[in-house]
Amino acid sequence: GTYLVYEEGNINRPVMKERLWKRNRxxxxxxxxxxxxxxxxxxxxxxxA
Incomplete structure (x- = not known):
């Protein structure tokens, strides 16, 4: 999947980043x-431990 990142707090220029989902034990x-x-x-x- 992907998610949006707002670099430098600028809400007018979102950047899509890739998300990796790993299942825990x-x-x-x-x-x-x-x-x-x-x-x-x-x-x-x-x-x-």
């Missing part, structure tokens, strides 16, 4: 991963 995109993420956050079991 812990996410809520599906039910199984969401449950695993909630377990990890609540118990810190498997939490990255």
């Amino acid at each position: 812990f996410h809520f995109d599906d039910v199984a991963k969401a449950m695993l993420t909630l377990f990890t956050v609540s118990t810190f079991e498997g939490w990255p």
Whole structure:
């Protein structure tokens, strides 16, 4: 995707920039991963050091 950047605060000349979306190891995109993420956050079991 893309997003707009207003360089130097000039709202009359927006610049389109490319956006890269990376999925984190812990996410809520599906039910199984969401449950695993909630377990990890609540118990810190498997939490990255």
